[in-house]
Amino acid sequence: MIIVYIDHFDGRAIPASWETLGVGESLAEAIGSDTKAVVLGTGVEAIAQEALDFGAGEALLADEPMFEDFRPEVYAEALTQIVKDNDPEIVLFPTTSRSRELAGMLAVDLDTGLSPDIVDYELDGTVIVATRPIYAGKLLIKEINQAKRPQVLTTRSRAFPTPEKGAAAAGAVTRVELELGEPVTEVHGYKESAGGVTLADAAVIVSGGRGTSNNPALEPPAEITDEKEQEIWRAQQGFKLIGELAMVLGAAVGASRAAVDAGYIPYSNQVGQTGKVVSPDLYIACGISGAIQHLAGMRTAKTIVAINKDSDAPIFKLARFGVVGDLYDIVPALTEALGEKLGKG
Amino acid sequence: MNIIVCVKQTPDTAATLAVVDGKASWGNAPLVLNPWDEYAVEQALVTKEAEGGQVTALCLGPETAEEALKQALAMGCDEAVLIQDPAFESADSLVASRVLAAAIKKLESVDLAFFGKAAVDTDLGVTGPQVARRLGWPSLNLVAAISELDATAKTITVERLLEEGRQVVSGPLPAVVSVVKEINEPRYPSFMGIRKASKAEIPRWSAADIGLDGEIHPALTWPEILVPEKGGDEVEFIEGGDPAEIAGKLADRLIEEKVI
Numbered sequence: 001m002i003i004v005y006i007d008h009f010d011g012r013a014i015p016a017s018w019e020t021l022g023v024g025e026s027l028a029e030a031i032g033s034d035t036k037a038v039v040l041g042t043g044v045e046a047i048a049q050e051a052l053d054f055g056a057g058e059a060l061l062a063d064e065p066m067f068e069d070f071r072p073e074v075y076a077e078a079l080t081q082i083v084k085d086n087d088p089e090i091v092l093f094p095t096t097s098r099s100r101e102l103a104g105m106l107a108v109d110l111d112t113g114l115s116p117d118i119v120d121y122e123l124d125g126t127v128i129v130a131t132r133p134i135y136a137g138k139l140l141i142k143e144i145n146q147a148k149r150p151q152v153l154t155t156r157s158r159a160f161p162t163p164e165k166g167a168a169a170a171g172a173v174t175r176v177e178l179e180l181g182e183p184v185t186e187v188h189g190y191k192e193s194a195g196g197v198t199l200a201d202a203a204v205i206v207s208g209g210r211g212t213s214n215n216p217a218l219e220p221p222a223e224i225t226d227e228k229e230q231e232i233w234r235a236q237q238g239f240k241l242i243g244e245l246a247m248v249l250g251a252a253v254g255a256s257r258a259a260v261d262a263g264y265i266p267y268s269n270q271v272g273q274t275g276k277v278v279s280p281d282l283y284i285a286c287g288i289s290g291a292i293q294h295l296a297g298m299r300t301a302k303t304i305v306a307i308n309k310d311s312d313a314p315i316f317k318l319a320r321f322g323v324v325g326d327l328y329d330i331v332p333a334l335t336e337a338l339g340e341k342l343g344k345g
Numbered sequence: 346m347n348i349i350v351c352v353k354q355t356p357d358t359a360a361t362l363a364v365v366d367g368k369a370s371w372g373n374a375p376l377v378l379n380p381w382d383e384y385a386v387e388q389a390l391v392t393k394e395a396e397g398g399q400v401t402a403l404c405l406g407p408e409t410a411e412e413a414l415k416q417a418l419a420m421g422c423d424e425a426v427l428i429q430d431p432a433f434e435s436a437d438s439l440v441a442s443r444v445l446a447a448a449i450k451k452l453e454s455v456d457l458a459f460f461g462k463a464a465v466d467t468d469l470g471v472t473g474p475q476v477a478r479r480l481g482w483p484s485l486n487l488v489a490a491i492s493e494l495d496a497t498a499k500t501i502t503v504e505r506l507l508e509e510g511r512q513v514v515s516g517p518l519p520a521v522v523s524v525v526k527e528i529n530e531p532r533y534p535s536f537m538g539i540r541k542a543s544k545a546e547i548p549r550w551s552a553a554d555i556g557l558d559g560e561i562h563p564a565l566t567w568p569e570i571l572v573p574e575k576g577g578d579e580v581e582f583i584e585g586g587d588p589a590e591i592a593g594k595l596a597d598r599l600i601e602e603k604v605i
C-alpha cells in the first residue's frame with residue numbers, strides 16, 4: 001500500500017498534494033498496490049472527499065479539534081500511528097514547509113530514510129530510485145532506500161502532473177480514531193497571510209531584479225528627497241509594470257535578491273538559492289543578470305524568457321527567448337500584446 | 346542559557362559543480378560555513394548577549410570542517426566540537442540527526458539548539474526537525490523572528506515563515522529553532538575573534554564519545570550523481586524596430602510554442 005499525505009491550509013488542499021497523489025497512483029499501478037490518502041485537520045472532510053475524486057483508493061480522515069492548526073509534534077504522532085497501523089511500502093508527501101518537516105519526523109519515528117523534494121523516479125521492483133536536485137540544482141542525485149521500510153519521499157511542486165479528477169470515485173472515506181499525547185506547542189495565529197498566487201504553485205512567474213530601479217527618466221515625487229528612497233520608488237514603478245504583466249498571465253511576481261535586499265519588494269518574493277525554488281512552465285526575468293544563486297532557484301523552469309539591457313548578461317545563456325532592451329519599454333508592450341492576443345486586453 | 350548551534354561546511358554557493366569519479370566536485374572553490382548557518386550562529390550569539398550563558402558550535406564533518414567551526418568561533422561562539430568517526434562517513438539525515446541529538450544530550454542542560462534552514466550542498470532541510478523529534482523537544486522550524494524568550498519561565502514564542510504567512514507559535518524550552526534569513530543580519534568576525542579562533546583547539550568527538558558505537562546504519566545509498574541536462578536550445582533573440590513589434594513577436598512565439 002502507498003500512503004499519500006494531503007497538505008492543506010485554511011480549508012483547502014495545497015494543489016501540490018494532488019500531484020503527489022498522482023505519483024502515488026502511478027506507483028501503485030506499477031507495483032500492484034493501492035493508495036490511501038491521509039487527511040488530518042478540523043472540518044476537512046471535503047478534502048478527504050476530494051482526494052477520492054482525484055483517484056485515491058481510500059481516504060483516511062482524522063478530523064479533530066486538536067488538529068485545528070498545524071503543529072508538527074501533534075501531526076507527526078498522529079501520522080506515525082496511522083502509518084504503523086497500515087504498514088505501507090511507501091509514504092509520500094508534497095514538498096511544502098509543513099510536510100517536509102512532518103516527513104522528517106515520521107522518518108525518525110519509523111527509523112527509516114527520507115528523500116525530500118524529488119523531481120523524478122524510476123522503479124526497481126518495489127524499490128524507488130528517486131532523483132533529487134542537490135547543490136541548488138547544479139547536480140542531480142539518485143537515491144535509494146534499500147534497507148528500511150517504508151520508503152518516505154516528498155515530491156517537488158509542479159515536477160509531476162496533476163491527475164484527472166475522475167467521475168467515478170470508487171473509494172470511501174474512513175474515519176480513524178487516534179490516541180494522542182498532550183501537545184507541547186500552541187499556535188496563536190497568523191500574521192500577514194499572503195494573498196495572490198503563491199510562488200511555488202505558480203505556472204507562470206514574472207520576476208524583477210535590480211534593473212527595475214534603472215529608469216533615470218522617472219521623476220520621483222518632490223517629497224521623496226532621500227536618494228535611497230528615490231531608488232526604491234523608481235523600482236516600485238518597475239515592479240508595477242511587472243505586476244501588470246503578471247496579472248495578464250495569471251502569474252506570481254518574483255524577484256532577485258538584489259531587489260529584495262535593496263528594499264524594493266519583500267523577501268517572500270525572492271527566487272533563488274536563499275529564496276524560493278520554483279519550477280514554473282514560464283519564467284520571465286526582467287532586469288535580472290542571472291547570477292548563479294538566482295539560477296539555482298529557477299533553472300528548472302520549462303521556458304525562460306529574459307529581458308535585459310545587456311546582451312552579455314548570463315541569464316541569456318539559460319533563456320529560451322531573449323530580448324535585449326529596456327524593461328520599461330518591453331514589459332508594458334508585452335502586457336499589451338499578450339492582453340490583445342489572449343483576449344484580455 | 347546553554348545554547349548550541351549546529352553548523353555544516355559546504356562549498357561556496359558560487360562554485361561550479363561537476364561529477365568526477367562518480368562524486369560531486371567543486372574544483373578549487375572554497376569551502377565555507379553553510380550560508381544558512383551564519384544566521385543560526387548570529388541568532389545564538391544575539392540570544393547569549395541578551396540572556397547570558399554560552400554558545401557551543403557543533404559540526405559533524407570531515408577534518409576540513411574545522412574551518413567552518415573556526416568561522417563560528419571567530420563570530421563569537423565560546424566553544425566548538427567537531428564530531429568525526431569513520432562510521433559516520435556516508436551519513437544520511439537519519440544518521441546525522443541521530444549523531445547531533447546524541448551530542449546535544451552529552452552537552453547536558455541545553456536550553457536552545459539553533460539550526461540553519463538547510464545545508465546548501467544536500468538541500469535536505471530536515472535535520473533540525475529530525476533532531477527535535479529525537480530529543481522530544483518542540484521543533485520550531487523556519488523561524489523568522491523570536492518574539493519572546495523567557496529564561497525564567499522557560500518558554501519561547503516565535504514566528505514561523507510558512508508559505509501562507511507567519512505562524513505565531515509558543516512552546517517550552519528546551520527547543521530546537523531552525524532559522525531563516527529574515528531573522529537577522531549575520532555579523533562579520535572581528536579581528537580579535539579571528540585571532541582567538543585561529544589559536545583555538547577544537548576537540549574531536551568519536552562515535553564512542555557520544556555513545557553511538559557500532560549502531561549506526563544509514564538507510565540511503567546513492568548509486569549515481571548526474572549533471573542536469575542543459576536547457577537544450579540556444580537562446581532565440583527577438584528583435585524588431587520598436588518595443589511594440591518586439592513584444593508582438595515574443596507573444597506570438599510564446600503562443601506558437603504553447604508556452605501560454
Ligand SMILES: Cc1cc2nc3c(=O)[nH]c(=O)nc-3n(C[C@H](O)[C@H](O)[C@H](O)COP(=O)(O)OP(=O)(O)OC[C@H]3O[C@@H](n4cnc5c(N)ncnc54)[C@H](O)[C@@H]3O)c2cc1C
Nearest residue numbers: 209210211214256257258272273274275287289294309327
Ligand atoms: C550566499 C548567497 C546567496 C544568494 N542567494 C540569492 C538568491 O536566493 N536569489 C538571488 O536572486 N540572488 C542571490 N544571491 C545574489 C546574487 O549573487 C546576485 O547578487 C543577485 O542575484 C543579483 O540580482 P540582479 O540580477 O537583480 O542584479 P544585478 O546583478 O545588478 O543585475 C541587474 C541586471 O539588470 C539589467 N538592467 C539594468 N537596467 C535595466 C533596464 N532598465 N532594463 C532591462 N535590464 C536592465 C542589467 O544589465 C543587469 O544585468 C546570493 C548571493 C550569495 C553570496
Ligand SMILES: Nc1ncnc2c1ncn2[C@@H]1O[C@H](COP(=O)(O)O)[C@@H](O)[C@H]1O
Nearest residue numbers: 351352405460461463464469470471472
Ligand atoms: N553535518 C552536520 N553537522 C552539523 N550540523 C548540521 C549538519 N548537517 C546539517 N546540519 C544542520 O542542520 C541544518 C539543516 O541541514 P539539512 O537538513 O542537512 O539541510 C543545517 O543548516 C545545519 O544547521
